[in-house]
Amino acid sequence: MSNNRLLGQIRRTSQLPAPILGCSKLAFCILPIAQIAIGSVYLNDCPRQQYIPIYLIVSGVFGLILGVLSCLPCAQEPEDGTVNLLSRICTAWNSLTSFFLFCWFITGNVWIYSIYEPNYNKTATDVNLYCNKTLYLFAFWTTTLVYILLGLFLVIGCCVLFCFCLCGHADPDDNL
Incomplete structure (x- = not known):
């Protein structure tokens, strides 16, 4: 069996049942909801880096948007392989949202890791160096x-790729 046919067969058989897909998408929405909640509750509790709660809220909102978009019928690939305008728009929107989340993630890294480890004591002499412990540790x-x-x-991807390479070259008599 050639590598292309093997990959095609794996791709076709990897479709999970709808209840499992629904539960996994629901589970992936828990973190964005928690980000929105923590960011909202502690919105003004990090004067050391006031953008950390905003980072959490925006990440949560866009994470939920991406999760909801993945549930829409336009996000699924049609069985016959045709591509319509709605599918292209949905793909473009998903790509833009993903790109924004990637850039926002990099920005959040700068805000979070640049103040490691902040003062968690609100009653310290300089209140501007304070950041709420729950907020900061959750974001961190x-x-x-x-x-x-x-x-x-x-690591798992490299292992799978290595296994595919081994399977592809296991029998030198195979015709490609």
Whole structure:
């Protein structure tokens, strides 16, 4: 079996049942909702870097938008492989939203990691160096979680690619 046919077969058989897809999309909406909630509750509780709560709120809102857009019928690829105007618009909007979230993530990294580790004591002598502990640690660990997951996906992807290479070259008698 050639690599193209193998990849095509894997792609066709990887469709998950609708309840599993729905539950996974719901689970992926929990973090954006938490970001909006934490950012809103502690909106004025980080004078050291006042943009951290705003970063959380905007990330949460756009994360939810991306999650909702992925549920729309225009986001799914048609079975017959045709592409219509609505599908192109939806793809362009998803791409723009994803690009914005990537740029916003980089900006949030600068805001969060540049003040590591802030003063969590609000009654300290200089109140402008204060940042609420819950707010800062939530922003710090959600951002760090993205790097952890990215590293895991990279390692798993390399392992899968290595396995595909082994499977593709396992039998020298195969005709390509």
